[in-house]
Amino acid sequence: xxRPTARKMDSGFxxxxxxxxxxxxxxxxxxxxxxxxxMMVSTLIPLGLTPExxxxxxxxxxxxxxxxxxxxxxxxxxxFASDYHDGSLEQMLITPQLLPLPILGKVTAHWxxxxxxxxxxxxxxxxxxxxxxxxxxxxxxxxALGTACLSLVGAVGAALTVSLRKGxxxxxxxxxxxxxxxxxxxxxxxxxxxxxxxxxxxxxxLGALFAASVALCPLAxxxxxxxxxxx
Amino acid sequence: xxxxxxAALINMDGHGVYVWTSVAVTLATMLxxxxxxxxxxxxxxKEVSRDIQRQQNRDLAAKKTSNHEESN
Amino acid sequence: xxxxxxxxxxxxxxxxxxxxxxxxLGSPRWFYLRSGQWLPxxxxxxxxxxxTGLVWGLAFAPEDAKQGNSFRIIYIHVPAAFLAQSGxxxxxxxxxxxxxxxxKISYMVMKAAAPIGALLTFVALFTGAVWGKPTWGAYWVxxxxxxxxxxxxxxxxxxxxxxxxxxxxxxxxxxxxxxxLVGTVNIPIINKSVDWWYTLHQPATIKLTSAPSMHxxxxxxxxxxxxxFYLFYAVALILHTRNEILRRERKTSWVRExxxxxxxx
Numbered sequence: 001x002x003r004p005t006a007r008k009m010d011s012g013f014x015x016x017x018x019x020x021x022x023x024x025x026x027x028x029x030x031x032x033x034x035x036x037x038x039m040m041v042s043t044l045i046p047l048g049l050t051p052e053x054x055x056x057x058x059x060x061x062x063x064x065x066x067x068x069x070x071x072x073x074x075x076x077x078x079x080f081a082s083d084y085h086d087g088s089l090e091q092m093l094i095t096p097q098l099l100p101l102p103i104l105g106k107v108t109a110h111w112x113x114x115x116x117x118x119x120x121x122x123x124x125x126x127x128x129x130x131x132x133x134x135x136x137x138x139x140x141x142x143x144a145l146g147t148a149c150l151s152l153v154g155a156v157g158a159a160l161t162v163s164l165r166k167g168x169x170x171x172x173x174x175x176x177x178x179x180x181x182x183x184x185x186x187x188x189x190x191x192x193x194x195x196x197x198x199x200x201x202x203x204x205x206l207g208a209l210f211a212a213s214v215a216l217c218p219l220a221x222x223x224x225x226x227x228x229x230x231x
Numbered sequence: 232x233x234x235x236x237x238a239a240l241i242n243m244d245g246h247g248v249y250v251w252t253s254v255a256v257t258l259a260t261m262l263x264x265x266x267x268x269x270x271x272x273x274x275x276x277k278e279v280s281r282d283i284q285r286q287q288n289r290d291l292a293a294k295k296t297s298n299h300e301e302s303n
Numbered sequence: 304x305x306x307x308x309x310x311x312x313x314x315x316x317x318x319x320x321x322x323x324x325x326x327x328l329g330s331p332r333w334f335y336l337r338s339g340q341w342l343p344x345x346x347x348x349x350x351x352x353x354x355t356g357l358v359w360g361l362a363f364a365p366e367d368a369k370q371g372n373s374f375r376i377i378y379i380h381v382p383a384a385f386l387a388q389s390g391x392x393x394x395x396x397x398x399x400x401x402x403x404x405x406x407k408i409s410y411m412v413m414k415a416a417a418p419i420g421a422l423l424t425f426v427a428l429f430t431g432a433v434w435g436k437p438t439w440g441a442y443w444v445x446x447x448x449x450x451x452x453x454x455x456x457x458x459x460x461x462x463x464x465x466x467x468x469x470x471x472x473x474x475x476x477x478x479x480x481x482x483x484l485v486g487t488v489n490i491p492i493i494n495k496s497v498d499w500w501y502t503l504h505q506p507a508t509i510k511l512t513s514a515p516s517m518h519x520x521x522x523x524x525x526x527x528x529x530x531x532f533y534l535f536y537a538v539a540l541i542l543h544t545r546n547e548i549l550r551r552e553r554k555t556s557w558v559r560e561x562x563x564x565x566x567x568x
Contacts, residue, residue: 156485160478164468173464174482177457178489181496188503209492220485223402227477232362240362243372249437250361250375253430257379260426261535264419268542275549279562282553 012097013105020109023082034071034114035121041067042125053130060129061190064139065146065183067125068118072147073175075114076154077168079106080225084162089229099225100218107155107218115147135190138199142189145206149182152210152217159224181209329406331548332557338541345541349534356527364521373437376430378524382532384427384448387455388490390420390536394462395487398480408544410476411551413483414466415543419536421459428452447501451494458486472551 024031045063046056083089092102122143123136131139157175161167185202193199234240241247360378367374394416401409431449432442443449462479469475517525552558 156481160465160482161468163474167468170464170468173457174461177454177461177493178485180454181489181492184496184500188500205496212492216488220481224478224481227474227481233365234362243375244366246371246373246375246437249373249433253376253379253433254357254361256429257383257426260422261539264422264539265542268539268546272542272546272549275546275553276562276565279549279553279558280566283559283563 012095012101013108016092016102016105017109020106021112024109024113031113031117034075035117037074038067038071038118038121039125041070042128045129057130057132057194060126060131061135061139061194062187063129064122064125064131065143065186065190068115068122068143068147069150069179069183071118072114072150072154073172076110076151076158076175077171079110079155079158080162080229081158081167084229089162089225093225093229099222103155103159103218103221103225104214107151107221110155111148111151115144115151118147119143131190132194134196135194138189138193138203141203142186142206145203145210146182146186149206149210149213150179152213153178153182155221156217156224159221160228162225163228182206185209329408331408331411331552332555334408335545335548335561338545342538342541345534346538349531349538352527352534353531356524356531360524360528364524365518367521370438373434374521376434377521378528380427380430380434381525382528383423383430384452385529386532386536387420387424387427387452390416390423391455391458391483391490392487393540394420395480395483398476398483401476402480402484407551408548410480411547412540412544413476413480415540415547417459417463417466417479419539419543421456421463423536424452424456424459428456445501447498450501451497454493454497455490458490462486 042063045059049059050056080089083092093099095102119140122139126136126139154171154175157171157178158167160174161171164170185206188202189199189206192202232240234243241251243250356378361375364375364378366372394413397409397413397416400406401413428449431446431452435444435446435449436442462483465482466475466479469478549558
């Protein structure tokens, strides 16, 4: 591959990644809200279910995963929305760069500002929900991989609904069924570790899901944006 | 027939309720899938013929006025 | 019956040379007129095969040793589930054809396929639940197959919701075609992971549909029913597609000529 094209492709990814991270840094309050949401819902669980540690530890992994899913879903809605409204999305569509790369840059920025913080606070939630000690490392590993999958798949949904008013609810309707494998293998990773089983196989499957999402989701999102953003 | 008589077929050793409810719901759904498009097709065709009628009336009226002007 | 009268009116009039240039493969007009000719035969075949299969399965097939007569629900549950699943692929393929070759008619087929598939999924879920009561003692059990069906219903709901969300026909068609394709890639993954999840959490109970142990006398009616459901699906899909054609093309001259010809004759 000749150098100029390589640089051009590169700049599409890095430029949008840098831009979105800068924007996120300027709106720090907004970025914090998924994490706050994540923490708040975890307070509801002992209140709604039971404060007993013996029962909480059984549902801890699943609950943390479901909350991570909801928090991602809440934030992925805005992935393309502000770009659509201020016109920079249209600029992205007409640049000669390969469209999936800027999208991948944006998704990476989204994961760095939601998935990663959620992963980092998850041990705290595990503590609050009395997750057994064997579960912490698998929880962090699976969340790191899994939230990346969630961001990638969510990007397709966000691209499909970007020009709709009240697209948020529709987005969750479209994307939630696609999230089910991630939830299954994410919780399985943690629960296998808690049960003393080998937790690497489900984590490996999660890795495979991540690889497939990285390859396919930006393409699908690019196709979707070409259809929806022009309408 | 596998069953001795008609009553046995309906009853199916107590499982008749389940089997026949399933059959009824399935057939009703399938019937709906066929009837619903037919009903709305009828409406659409009616709408088209109304449109045609309206246009014909308009054309007729236009012709009448133009004839009237010519005779004057 | 509308299609019969259409068939009659479509007979000699569509041979007239002024309409010749419309003859192109996949044009909505061609599909509408031709499918009007197929429909009576297809409907008759579907009716006959379904009636045969139903009577055979419900009244003549022997009962299952373990489940007794409740097993007869298989003759509607499995074909419905089968078609629900294939229906999603048919929808996605139609969408893909629309995206690649920009054929108008394939988007209409795609839109028509969504509600049919969703209702068949509902039928599969309903009959599965009713079947569960005598077999497992509960209407709802988180069985792998039933859970996959439920997710399939959600996938259908997503495509339909997206279809209705857009005012522009073009955007609605293309967006839901993309979603259907994404769903198609996901369905095998979802099914595999649900299977895996099920074996992890529950010991194998009685499987509703244990195909290998099925006797030939039980299997033949099932095969007939599956064929019957396919025929029925074709009829329903054609009917819904024709409807969609009329809705989108009602301002065109060929629809007007069709209606005038019918009113005149």
